[in-house]
Amino acid sequence: MGEESKKWVLTVTAQTPTNIAVIKYWGKRDENLILPINDSISVTLDPEHLCTTTSVAVSPSFDQDRMWLNGKEFSLAGGRYQRCLKEIRSRACDYVDEKKGIKITKKEWENLHVHIASYNNFPTAAGLASSAAGFACLVFALAKLMNVKDDLGTLSSIARQGSGSACRSLYGGFAKWIMGKNDNGSDSIAVQLADEKHWDDLVIVIAVVSSRQKETSSTTGMRDSVETSMLIQHRAKIVSEVVPKRIVEMEEAIKNRDFPSFSRLACADSNQFHAVCLDTLPPIFYMNDTSHRQALSAFSPS
């Protein structure tokens, strides 16, 4: 390509909502591939409210991959970003825009650099799964840009390698992350249980009980839990049937739009997740006095 042809810029913008787990993901069996120790289920929030908007651009004039998060440049050196970029690039397909005179072959994508600009319209690292929305959006936007033809299941397994719960943010409505069994993670993907129209009078209220950033990152916290909590083993083990049983009941509750069961299971599983955090050395506290009262009031007749 000559100097003249370096002037073009190809851009794709995507928007991805965050998701709130109702059966929690907590603990990895493989840190690098981000493979979980149990299935999880989430509700995808309405992108009108909490979402990430990511624009990805490619141009022969870009000399390196770069990223800006909420307007501030952010290093892409981390393994998780590199893995997502590599996975998407390896699936890139020929792209042709005859009107603009742009043609990028599968081979050329390997040497083209991208610029990424991502915005969250909600607080980062405050328990609202900003990394889930962020990685889901990044992977989806890059896949569109590079004309990747794989299905959402495959994209979900790539987003998973950025942030575990990101795999669930590729679907609206209700999503299930199947933990999978393969060592290479190929079957650890998210699937949609029901779309956003299935239960459209279900409303999620987010109450802000603290505006401070959480003190322990999910990555560090779940690693400590897996290494030190004796209770987490029981929670996830197939033989114990704690989470596996809840997954089955939660799928049934969603299918039947059974709010009493749905809320009972979500509260019980959330409390058990916080219990495992407390059983971790050193203990992790994601609740405070205000959320304690809220958790209790969820069980009071009203």
Place this chain on the structure above:
Amino acid sequence: MGEESKKWVLTVTAQTPTNIAVIKYWGKRDENLILPINDSISVTLDPEHLCTTTSVAVSPSFDQDRMWLNGKEFSLAGGRYQRCLKEIRSRACDYVDEKKGIKITKKEWENLHVHIASYNNFPTAAGLASSAAGFACLVFALAKLMNVKDDLGTLSSIARQGSGSACRSLYGGFAKWIMGKNDNGSDSIAVQLADEKHWDDLVIVIAVVSSRQKETSSTTGMRDSVETSMLIQHRAKIVSEVVPKRIVEMEEAIKNRDFPSFSRLACADSNQFHAVCLDTLPPIFYMNDTSHRQALSAFSPS
């Protein structure tokens, strides 16, 4: 006995300290006999600081059993009080005081009534084991009064039927409540691991993080946990070795005055107990934001 002989009153006063479990008792396998689902270990506090003082009196002029707690009359109708009174009475022995001209035969104890006055010099139902000190003191004072000749092990199994952890308050220093295996509870007794001189530079600091009475009684809380918490099963099961392993390690730490191990085990077990409370439906919160910070600082290098 004539009218004249009704004038005598025989009194015994005892003082019993409270105890703080370092491997927690939480959950009964028998509600009536108060038989626990796991062994527990406690440190008995210095009676100079937190203790119950109980005076028991007997007189032919008393026409019913009565009790005053902190100066206020208190019903003895509850099954726990009745069981302790009955157990002690059944073990009463002949009593003779020639100087005062009092003679009470084993048989006569059955028809004599007692008056009980008990004082706690610390808050009741605030997590400081007031019922442990109270029942230990009651049983010990009654046993002295009625000339019971059984050993402390037997008395501990009677105190246990008043309040589980009371069995540990009959000993100074470090006590272990052996859960036992028999259905009738005969082997569910407390034993002394080491006396109060064994580790005399160990100091317990009690920090008041809330002056409010706890919202869930231990009795109700542990019943709910046993019925609803899935994690508690794992905690106590012999096969899982969580508590049994900690008991062995804690006994070793006490024997060797090994403070790093002692404090690590005590903190971990306390956090796991709180984790089980959180996993209970409805969840039980015995910690607040202040105790969270204290629990965390226990793990920080200082």
